[in-house]
Amino acid sequence: MTPTLQLFTRALLTPDLSLRTLAGAQAETAPNGLPQLMRTTRFAEARIRWQGRRWLLSMPLTPSALPAIERTAVAIKRLNAPALTDYRILPGELCWKDHAGIEQHCDLVLQHVPEGKDFDEALLTEDRGLLLQALDTLERELAELGVAHNRLKAENLRWCAGRLVVLRYHDAQIGGDRQADAAAFEALRRRLAATPGPQAANDVTAPYNPIRTLDGHRWTSHLFEGLICVEDETGFGYVDADNRPAIESRYLWADDFHEGRAEVETPTGMGLIDREGNYVIPPEYEIVDYRPAESIVYVRKEGRWALFDYMGRQCTEFGTINECKI
Amino acid sequence: MYTQSITRAHRTAFVLLIDGSGSMAEAIRFRGRTTTKAEAVATITNDLLFELVERARRDDGVRDYYDIAVLGYSGDDEVRALLPGGRKMMSVAELAACDIPVRTETVEHRMPDGSIALREIPSPGWIEPHAAGSTPMYQAFAEARELTDAWCARLENAASFPPVVFNITDGEATDCDDDDLRAAAERIRAQRTADGHVLLINIHIAADEQNRTIFFPSDSEADYPNRHARLLYDCSSRMPEVFEPMIREAKGPGAMPPFRGMSFNASAAELVAMLNIGSISVKTE
Numbered sequence: 012m013t014p015t016l017q018l019f020t021r022a023l024l025t026p027d028l029s030l031r032t033l034a035g036a037q038a039e040t041a042p043n044g045l046p047q048l049m050r051t052t053r054f055a056e057a058r059i060r061w062q063g064r065r066w067l068l069s070m071p072l073t074p075s076a077l078p079a080i081e082r083t084a085v086a087i088k089r090l091n092a093p094a095l096t097d098y099r100i101l102p103g104e105l106c107w108k109d110h111a112g113i114e115q116h117c118d119l120v121l122q123h124v125p126e127g128k129d130f131d132e133a134l135l136t137e138d139r140g141l142l143l144q145a146l147d148t149l150e151r152e153l154a155e156l157g158v159a160h161n162r163l164k165a166e167n168l169r170w171c172a173g174r175l176v177v178l179r180y181h182d183a184q185i186g187g188d189r190q191a192d193a194a195a196f197e198a199l200r201r202r203l204a205a206t207p208g209p210q211a212a213n214d215v216t217a218p219y220n221p222i223r224t225l226d227g228h229r230w231t232s233h234l235f236e237g238l239i240c241v242e243d244e245t246g247f248g249y250v251d252a253d254n255r256p257a258i259e260s261r262y263l264w265a266d267d268f269h270e271g272r273a274e275v276e277t278p279t280g281m282g283l284i285d286r287e288g289n290y291v292i293p294p295e296y297e298i299v300d301y302r303p304a305e306s307i308v309y310v311r312k313e314g315r316w317a318l319f320d321y322m323g324r325q326c327t328e329f330g331t332i333n334e335c336k337i
Numbered sequence: 338m339y340t341q342s343i344t345r346a347h348r349t350a351f352v353l354l355i356d357g358s359g360s361m362a363e364a365i366r367f368r369g370r371t372t373t374k375a376e377a378v379a380t381i382t383n384d385l386l387f388e389l390v391e392r393a394r395r396d397d398g399v400r401d402y403y404d405i406a407v408l409g410y411s412g413d414d415e416v417r418a419l420l421p422g423g424r425k426m427m428s429v430a431e432l433a434a435c436d437i438p439v440r441t442e443t444v445e446h447r448m449p450d451g452s453i454a455l456r457e458i459p460s461p462g463w464i465e466p467h468a469a470g471s472t473p474m475y476q477a478f479a480e481a482r483e484l485t486d487a488w489c490a491r492l493e494n495a496a497s498f499p500p501v502v503f504n505i506t507d508g509e510a511t512d513c514d515d516d517d518l519r520a521a522a523e524r525i526r527a528q529r530t531a532d533g534h535v536l537l538i539n540i541h542i543a544a545d546e547q548n549r550t551i552f553f554p555s556d557s558e559a560d561y562p563n564r565h566a567r568l569l570y571d572c573s574s575r576m577p578e579v580f581e582p583m584i585r586e587a588k589g590p591g592a593m594p595p596f597r598g599m600s601f602n603a604s605a606a607e608l609v610a611m612l613n614i615g616s617i618s619v620k621t622e
Binding site: 049050 | 384387392394395396439459
């Protein structure tokens with residue numbers, strides 16, 4: 012059963028009673044104390060703060076909403092690109108009791124909102140040339156990544172650290188039409204051209220590029236726990252802060268390290284490795300979803316889920332996502 | 338039939354009839370707490386109004402997807418409008434533009450040591466609990482028919498998803514006999530747009546020692562032990578096929594259509610689920 016907006020609102024007001032992972036979250040509310048919701052055709056959305064960061068939390072409004080974005084969420088995670096932010100499905104996150112008193116669960120979608128400014132605010136405060144350049148860069152990056160956002164507009168853009176980041180991937184397609192966003196980009200450029208420039212606060216422009224530059228790789232991530240995930244010709248691997256190889260680049264995809272563990276994918280499936288590159292969970296599963304905050308791992312095999320602990324020990328039998336409880 | 342998307346070009350209407358008679362002061366278990374039927378009905382009505390408003394909210398504001406009417410019936414055969422300003426019907430955007438009265442709702446939860454704790458959270462409060470006087474349900478049905486008749490007659494609504502009327506009550510009408518009430522309900526259900534007939538959904542709140550509930554009953558579940566519920570069953574619409582998948586999901590395995598738009602001996606929790614399903618199954622774009 013798809014939950015109601017009223018139920019979602021109550022959950023936002025009582026996260027410790029209604030949410031699994033986000034029990035410590037705090038919803039942004041209106042002066043009357045009610046969370047401010049926004050909805051699209053298939054999702055309702057609220058802004059929350061969790062672990063000191065801002066997030067968008069979305070609840071599906073129809074049963075078909077989540078299946079439509081599952082592939083996108085997995086693909087976005089693998090892309091690990093600076094133009095995109097953390098976007099993940101939280102299985103069974105919302106808990107409630109139905110009319111018969113039976114406990115029900117619903118997946119929610121969580122997306123990180125990086126610190127910075129909304130696009131409209133950036134229009135009034137940032138140099139027009141920089142914004143135009145950032146739009147060009149974003150369009151090129153999305154094309155290179157094969158990401159068609161399909162709902163690109165000012166509300167879904169965020170200006171942070173000298174670049175534009177896109178939000179809300181509910182309608183995105185990976186490997187879809189690369190020209191799908193072309194008209195939207197043109198509309199944004201026209202809007203940029205029609206907006207008066209910012210009042211000069213000073214005459215020094217200092218673009219800031221937060222991306223660490225490491226030579227010899229096709230792509231690099233950031234430094235996490237002393238290791239940087241990189242993509243080379245042979246695959247994904249890890250180097251240390253001085254660009255020395257730490258774990259051989261042999262994976263189809265790899266994530267950053269968190270609490271000494273990282274998700275990786277090989278031709279035989281996904282697994283979890285430690286800092287030495289040893290498999291804690293062998294690479295034989297469809298999905299390995301590691302939750303560093305809880306030190307647990309959701310693992311999917313043949314469409315069924317089980318929980319593993321930090322040491323890679325299986326804690327539950329494979330079953331439905333709702334049965335994944337320790 | 339019943340497939341028209343609810344858009345600004347093809348709006349629909351929701352009419353809520355709220356029994357505020359004296360018997361609504363009786364106690365009922367609601368969300369794990371003992372409260373009055375009137376309090377439970379007010380909470381449920383506010384929940385539905387909140388759901389309707391928020392379902393229409395987009396990033397450019399609340400869109401005019403539907404009109405809403407809330408009529409209370411009680412007192413000396415009195416039917417009165419309960420929306421802000423005493424208006425009988427207003428658009429969802431107009432309702433959203435009014436300041437939302439906020440009241441405090443108490444949520445009960447169990448602590449790790451097994452003890453019960455209460456927590457107060459804000460909730461919207463357009464409608465206040467009311468319990469006084471008789472139950473002029475016939476009069477309320479007549480008012481609802483006038484509203485839906487006028488709404489369906491408007492050219493711009495001709496192709497729209499038809500209006501949905503929710504009647505929330507705990508007992509029998511005091512201003513007519515059973516046949517009169519059946520006839521009044523039939524007149525409501527006879528109104529139509531090109532997309533289908535008006536839907537009349539009756540929600541019967543009645544305490545039951547066995548905590549028995551019947552939810553969108555099918556024909557095989559029509560053996561009711563309460564004559565008021567039988568009457569309300571007769572008055573209720575047969576639910577269109579488009580709603581059947583969601584109703585089956587809500588009722589659980591084995592539920593077989595056709596279903597009636599009604600709940601019997603509903604506790605407040607079933608009432609919430611029923612209202613929400615009845616209103617949000619349809620598409621809004």
